[in-house]
Amino acid sequence: MALAAAAMWGSARLTWVTVSSTDGLTEARTDELDGSDWFGALTPLALVLLAAIAAVLATRGWLRRMVGVLIGLVAAVTAVPSFALLTGSGATDERAATLAELPGRATVTEVVAAPMPAWLTLAAAVAAFVAAVLLARMPRETAQLSGKYDNPVFRRAAATEQVTRADAPAAGLSERVLWDALDAGTDPTEEAANPDAATVKSRGGESGGNDR
Known part of the structure; x- marks a missing residue:
């Protein structure tokens, strides 16, 4: 998408x-x-393509596929004028006279179309279309933005789950996960030293909360 946007801008x-x-x-x-x-x-x-890059990073699932559909539409719209110019299928002379704002008495003597910009635009359309296809085929599990942009509540819950797992020693976890676990009220060193006791403690806390 970035390559397509750059080609279109140029x-x-x-x-x-x-x-x-x-x-x-x-x-x-x-x-x-x-x-x-x-x-x-x-x-x-x-500019739409540049904005779509941020949208891809911030979404997943069907929302990301909708972004892919939008990119596909952008690719189709971009390809039309360049294809028409290259094939001569459009009213190039009349359009050129209109866009040049010639006076009514003027007569167009020559219209020369430069193929290179049209080919560049067509290449941008192809790049955008490829990006749209890749977005449509992207796995649902693909990560979103970096963890620092995740919802803190879900991030802390995930960190607590990681440190309470018996097969996930605290030494193998990232510093970010350990800090998130501390923020959630879970001591990673305690969980790592006695995972069974931590599980019992966690269940006891849930039961106590339900009794209240």
């Missing part, structure tokens, strides 16, 4: 079409239309 600043015209009264006129003129959505779509 393409928006390249000259796509050069229009030569004359009105019979003044000197011949030449207008260069860059990507932002020819396809004004290029830069906004590049």
